[in-house]
Amino acid sequence: MTAAPSVLQAGHGAATQSGENLPLFSRAANAVSRFTGRPGTFGSCCIVVIVWAATGPFFHYSDTWQLMINTGTTIVTFLMVFLIQNTQNRDGAALQAKLDELIRVTRNARNELVAVERQPEEMLDRIREDILRKAEGEIECTTLRSTVPSSGFPSFPS
8 A cells, every 4th residue: 555645744834743834823822722721821810800809999999990800801802712713723624634534544434524524514414314323223233243142042131
């Protein structure tokens, strides 16, 4: 069996641990995702909220005091949505490419499932139902075989 030319060979866009070949936005999204997903970042945010709440009496719980936290959290949330979505999209695409490769190289796999995620929702539903039906049939067949003793006659549970 000869290997097909790979786009992952060195010099041809090879993936690296550091993600050096990613666009600037993707590198920034990865870095922010790693940073914000840490327990220390969560703790820091909790401290900010506690400090903000503690300063309430000093600012007489004014509208400006409330607006500070509302504006800050709104901006952070707005920006994080795009960063997280970018990271999730790339992670999903990478996972799908790996699954497509496994389907492609597996002897009994159905090659029509490669890139199935690009099909309309109705087609995905039909494919899922077909796979489920086949899986249930295989489970029934396996269960029946396991209940057949060496005598050759099936014994069914009472």
